[in-house]
Amino acid sequence: MEIDAVRSSYRRWAPVYDATFGAITGVGRRRAVEHINRRSGSVLEVGVGTGLSLPNYRSHLKVTGVDYSAEMLAKARERVMDQGLDHVVGLREMDARALDFPDGTFDTVVAMYLVSVVPEPEKVVAEMARVCRPGGEVVVLNHFARDEGTVARLERGLAPFADKIGWHSDFSMERVLGCRALEVVEKRTAPPFGLFTLLRFEKRAHADA
Template sequence: MELKAVQSSYARWAPIYDRTFGAVTNAGRRRVVNYITRRGGSVLEVGVGTGLSLPHYGADLRVTGIDFSTEMLAKAETRVAEMDLANVAGLRQMDARDLDFPDASFDTVAAMHVLSVVPEPQKVMAEIARVLKPGGEVVISNHFKSTQGVLASLEKISAPFANVLGWHSDFEIGTILGEETLSLKEQESLPPFGMMTFLVLKKARQN
């Protein structure tokens, strides 16, 4: 998707996101946050959106969230303030293709339902790998293209409307598995109806 399309799409969705896409993606979000909370340490959430995940991280984590949409971030900031989430280290407006953090800054990076939204997802994955510490993990939930059945047919029909919907329904999983510094550690299907996939990618430790 083009950046302007992402901006306009999420400006439209921000007021109702929590009750629509937020509800559909709840299982994936909870799975990712529970996994990360067991790991501990510092966390970067790429595409934090309205901050739906933030209240569920463990209190001992240090969570930084970024998003390109100022409308989404405003809602996340309100959530943090109202719930007094002391483990949220910061929320910043940022392009995920050019992360403003030094190399090896975070123990874990979360990417929940964002990789099929961003322009140039391969570049985003390269940036995620760069800011991840050696031995760290990228924890992902996302919808990926189905190869058969009713879902595959629906994805084909909706694919031309990506800019309106705000995400690519026909997004290929291989798009994010090509980052050479990351290896696949876990993969499982998630509700609803196996539409979402949970992934853990691990960054190699330095010798």
């Protein structure tokens, strides 16, 4: 997807996102954040959207969120203000392919339901690795294409409409596994119905992205 298509798609999605896709992905988001809550320090959520996950982070964490959609971020800021989420220390409009943070800024970097909706996802993962400290964690929660079966055929059928629906239905997991700075430490299915996958990576101490 081109970046302008992403912006246009999420401008359309912003008013109804929470009640539609947000509702479908709620359990998966909570489980990802439950893991992050067992960690400490600073967290960067890439593709924070309307901030659906922000209330679930525990107060001992310092959470920053970035997103390319101004409309989504406006809703996230409203959520932070309305719910008094003091652990959220910043929400910024930003292209995930060029994160405006120094190397090794965050203890944990997470992207939920993002990598199949952005152009150049390999660059996004490399940037997530760059801004994560050595020994820290990168967490990716996403739908990945299946190799066979009815669902796989449906994914391939929807693929030409990526710019309209806002995500790549036939997105391959291999596209997020090539960053040399990251080592996979966990891979497990996530609800609903195991349609999504949670990947946990550790940032290697001495490796280039």
